[in-house]
Amino acid sequence: SAIYIVTVLGVTMFGNVPMNERLDRLPHLDQDAAKYWKTYGVVWTRWNHVRTLGSVASAICYLLAAMALS
Template identity: 30%
Template sequence: MTSRNRERWMTVVASVGAGVNAGVFFAFSAFIMPGLHELPAGVAIPAMQAFNRTAVTAPFMLVLLGTAVLCVVVIIRAFMTWSTASGRWMLGGAVVYLLAAIVITVVCSVPINDAIDALTPFSSEAVASWADLSTRWLWWNHLRALGTTGAAAALAIALRPSRR
């Protein structure tokens, strides 16, 4: 397999991974969190706590972090092909993925998840905190969904045949 073919396959897999993550984030923004907001806080909190526990299992972590690793490799390859439109699209898509999926998750979503996980469902403090925490989490998730969707699109655009 040539270097160019490996680069294309890495970009394809990174694009698909970004798209899968975009779908997960979109689902949370479009109907999972709005559905939780329709429930009493004492019911919604343990549901979100369960999501937080299951999110850090192999299937999601493999796609989230595996795509991040591929994006680092794609960034390196993008600098090697910087003079091409493909290289610039690769760089843009990979950087946006890392910012949206990894940086926002670590810096914003995880601390909010930790605060939600510390809540005791049905306690007056939990009920008072839920609306604020879940709303902040949702806004950051909207950015993750938009960013990873854009990253998937940019990486897919990078795969267009070059015009010579």
């Protein structure tokens, strides 16, 4: 559960959501939005990969724990 909390919930709350909110606040045709967009996709995707790997690791741990109980 610690893996899930840190990688899925933590990354979402402190990584992806703040980035999404910042992007949403920028005027769509503004130069700042264009500059931010160049790095946004790369950084957001990197955090999303961390979140995905954490979710997979959590599922594997859950599966192993369930198999140990059988």
